[in-house]
Amino acid sequence: MQHTFSIRSTGRAAAGVLALGALLAVSQPQEAAASTTANTKLLNVVTVSYKDASNNNTFSANASTQVTVNLVKAGLNAIAAPTGPTGPWGLSCLPAVNTPSGGTITTLYAMVANANGSDTYNFGLSAASGTNTNGALATNVTSHFQFLKYDGTADGAQDAGTHTFASGIGVGLATGTSDTLLFPGGSLDSNTFAPNKIVVVTYLDGKKQAFLVSGVSGGSAATITGNNTGGAYSNLASTAGETQGQLKLAALPTTAIDGLNVGANAAPDFDTHAVDFSVPVAELALVQVSVTASVAQTNTDATVNFTLAGSTQGPTPVTATVACTDGTWVAPQLTISKLVRNVSKSGSFVGNLGTASADPNDTLEYQVTVTNTGGDANKVAVTDAVPAYTTLVAGSTYGTSAATPTGSSIFAQVTKNGGTAINIDMGTSAVESANVAAGDATSTAAKSPINFYLGTSASTSAGGTVKAGETFVIIYQVKVN
Numbered sequence: 072m073q074h075t076f077s078i079r080s081t082g083r084a085a086a087g088v089l090a091l092g093a094l095l096a097v098s099q100p101q102e103a104a105a106s107t108t109a110n111t112k113l114l115n116v117v118t119v120s121y122k123d124a125s126n127n128n129t130f131s132a133n134a135s136t137q138v139t140v141n142l143v144k145a146g147l148n149a150i151a152a153p154t155g156p157t158g159p160w161g162l163s164c165l166p167a168v169n170t171p172s173g174g175t176i177t178t179l180y181a182m183v184a185n186a187n188g189s190d191t192y193n194f195g196l197s198a199a200s201g202t203n204t205n206g207a208l209a210t211n212v213t214s215h216f217q218f219l220k221y222d223g224t225a226d227g228a229q230d231a232g233t234h235t236f237a238s239g240i241g242v243g244l245a246t247g248t249s250d251t252l253l254f255p256g257g258s259l260d261s262n263t264f265a266p267n268k269i270v271v272v273t274y275l276d277g278k279k280q281a282f283l284v285s286g287v288s289g290g291s292a293a294t295i296t297g298n299n300t301g302g303a304y305s306n307l308a309s310t311a312g313e314t315q316g317q318l319k320l321a322a323l324p325t326t327a328i329d330g331l332n333v334g335a336n337a338a339p340d341f342d343t344h345a346v347d348f349s350v351p352v353a354e355l356a357l358v359q360v361s362v363t364a365s366v367a368q369t370n371t372d373a374t375v376n377f378t379l380a381g382s383t384q385g386p387t388p389v390t391a392t393v394a395c396t397d398g399t400w401v402a403p404q405l406t407i408s409k410l411v412r413n414v415s416k417s418g419s420f421v422g423n424l425g426t427a428s429a430d431p432n433d434t435l436e437y438q439v440t441v442t443n444t445g446g447d448a449n450k451v452a453v454t455d456a457v458p459a460y461t462t463l464v465a466g467s468t469y470g471t472s473a474a475t476p477t478g479s480s481i482f483a484q485v486t487k488n489g490g491t492a493i494n495i496d497m498g499t500s501a502v503e504s505a506n507v508a509a510g511d512a513t514s515t516a517a518k519s520p521i522n523f524y525l526g527t528s529a530s531t532s533a534g535g536t537v538k539a540g541e542t543f544v545i546i547y548q549v550k551v552n
Contacts, residue, residue, distance in 0.1 A: 106349050108239040109142035109188025111255035112292035116310060131307045135299045140258075145185040146389035147192060147236070147381045152179045152333050152357055153271075153281040153323070164395035171446030171539065172366040173211075176398035177359060179219075179329050182381050182391060183271055184236035184353035189263040191235040193384055198362050198377040198397070209364035209373035209400055216379055219357040221269050221283060223328040226356070234381070237263035237270065237354040241346065242315070249342040251319045252352060257292035259316030263354070269323060272339070273350035281355055282320040282339055290316035318352065329359065360393070366402035369445065374399050404445030405537070407453070410438045414548065429551045434464065439545040441525060443537045451534035453523040453545065461549035463515035465497055470548055482512050483547035485523065495523070499531045508543065521547065 118133040151165075165178050184190070198214035218226040218234055227234070239259055245251035252272075264270070268284045291314045298308035323334040358379060366373045375397050382388040410425055412418035415433040429435055439453060457463045465482035466473040469492075473480050478498025485493045485508040493503050495510040502509040509531050510523040525543045526535030537543065 105140075105143040105187035106240060107140050107187065108255050108258040109140055109186070110260075111140040111258040113138040113140065114293045114295065116295055118307070132305050133295075133298055133307050134302075134304050135295045135308075136301075137299060140187070142188045142190060143186060144190060144383045144385065144389060145187075146383065147391040148183040148185055149379075149381075149391045149393045150181050150183060150355075152181045152328070152331055153269075153355065154332055154335070164393075169372070169399045169401045169446070172400050172402045173363070173449075174400065174447070175361055175363040176375075177329050177361045178395075178397060179331055179333075180358050180360065180379065180393050181355050182234075182236075182358055183355045184238040185351060186236075186238050186353075187240055187351060188258070189235060189237050189239070189260040191233050191384060192381045193233055193388075194231065194379070194381050196230070196360065196377060196379050198375050200364070200373060200375055208367075209375050210367050211365040212362065212375055213364075214360070214362045214375075214377055217359045217361070219328065219359055221267060221323060221334065221357075222326050223333075234356060235263055236356065237265075237268060238351045239264070239318075239353075240351050241318070241348045243348065244341050244346065245317055248319075250321065250339040251286075251317050252341070252346065254290070254316040254318060255292070256290035256313040256315050259287065259289045259318060261287045261289045261316075264318060269355040269357070270318075270320065271353050271355050272320070272341075273347045275345045275347045277347075280337065280339075281323045281334065283323050284318065285321040286317070286319035288317045290314040328357070333357065358393075360397070362397045364400045366400050366446075369402050369404040372399045372401045372446075401446035401539070403443060403448035403537075405448055405451065406440075406442050406444060408440045410440075412436050412438075431551050433551050434548055435461070435551065436546055436548045439523075440542065441537070441545075442542040443539055446539055448526075448537045449534070451525045451537045453525060455521040455523070457512075457515065457517050457519045457521065458549055459517050460552045461517055462552060463512060463519065463521070464548040464550055465512065465515055469494055472550070476515050482515075483510060483521070483523070483545060485510070485525070486544045488542055502529060502531055505529060505535070508545075517552070 114137050116135045120131045122129050170176050196216045200209035215229050217229050220226045239254050241252040243253045264287045266284050269281050271279050271281050273279050293313040295310045296308050298304040320339045322336050322338040325332050325334040325336050362375050364375050377397050378394040380392045382390040410420045410423045411427045412420050413427045413429050414436050464472050465476040465480035469481050469484050479496050481494045481496050483495040487507045493507045495503050497512040499511045508525050509529045512521045513519050524534040526537040529535035
């Protein structure tokens with residue numbers, strides 16, 4: 072039978088802006104079905120003592136059995152990344168935000184082990200386009216997941232198919248310490264309980280807290296030399312007592328990961344906050360999910376649904392999933408308008424419907440407005456031309472005419488969001504402003520091309536990025552022939 076731990080909700084988070092949602096009733100953690108750590112050795116020695124008929128000589132013999140506690144597989148717990156001293160330890164999808172078409176949404180979750188010993192789990196991520204109310208579908212969807220260390224650096228390869236989680240059930244607190252837990256000798260896996268791993272401890276009051284492993288000693292189980300194969304023995308085999316394993320823990324430092332402060336800098340104090348030794352001390356693995364998508368339509372947006380699944384290996388897998396809508400990708404949408412006014416007749420753009428009248432030799436001024444009402448738009452270029460039967464006005468300053476215009480003659484101005492006007496000259500040798508615009512004009516003659524390249528990182532031949540909500544205003548003048 073396959074068991075599934077699944078959270079389904081609607082939420083989104085942009086890269087670098089993450090918040091934690093409310094605890095869902097169905098996200099309460101599972102608890103392990105075993106209360107003894109896997110690989111614990113249960114050595115039982117029986118001894119017979121006797122004397123000879125004179126009662127002067129004493130003899131002893133012993134025999135033993137040994138039982139090894141098996142791993143009881145258990146599903147992972149999918150939770151939000153831990154913030155603050157004690158959690159949270161539930162799971163909800165992260166809050167909704169928008170990102171531009173072609174952008175990436177990155178979210179941070181965590182998986183916590185729950186078995187009575189270390190175990191390896193299979194992982195996979197699937198992502199599929201959802202739809203919004205307009206029925207738009209996301210395109211070019213790619214998704215990845217990455218296990219992270221406590222400091223936000225990668226833990227293994229991207230999209231790793233398996234991950235081994237450390238887990239074990241403690242038996243007490245080491246004498247004279249407030250930060251070191253004891254485990255059955257020889258049962259603590261010192262390879263998986265490695266220093267700087269994040270582990271979760273459960274207290275008797277039900278609260279949980281994440282710590283870093285700072286030291287580990289596996290210890291050793293009690294042993295007997297011989298007399299352990301089920302035979303009949305007449306001798307007394309020597310025995311050695313158990314050395315319990317020790318797991319020393321330290322504070323999980325607060326670290327900013329994708330804009331979320333993970334950890335709490337709270338040192339363990341198990342003397343005053345009693346540990347529940349019926350619940351595994353288990354590894355917590357941070358998992359970063361990244362989804363990139365585009366929207367092929369304007370005036371709409373689209374969503375992507377993802378499912379991150381971690382399953383026990385074997386014929387009856389137990390699966391934990393994070394199943395959420397990762398975000399909304401907003402398509403870019405530019406609007407463009409063009410007005411004209413007669414400068415010679417003191418005309419105005421206010422109330423202008425894009426028409427005017429002029430006498431020969433009058434000067435006309437054109438105003439082109441480009442506004443982004445959607446997501447970020449890249450490679451934004453505006454192509455225009457000197458109107459028929461007119462001559463482009465170009466000179467040493469905007470609005471003046473040179474007898475013989477050159478590449479350095481100024482013919483237009485561009486403003487971004489009402490800021491300082493940038494002069495645009497006719498040449499193509501330099502970018503007027505890499506944060507606002509560049510442009511050129513091949514000639515002042517009628518029907519000659521005029522080019523403007525708008526946005527951040529604009530060049531002399533290509534437009535840059537116009538972000539959502541930005542407005543660019545272009546003005547240039549011509550003289551009626």
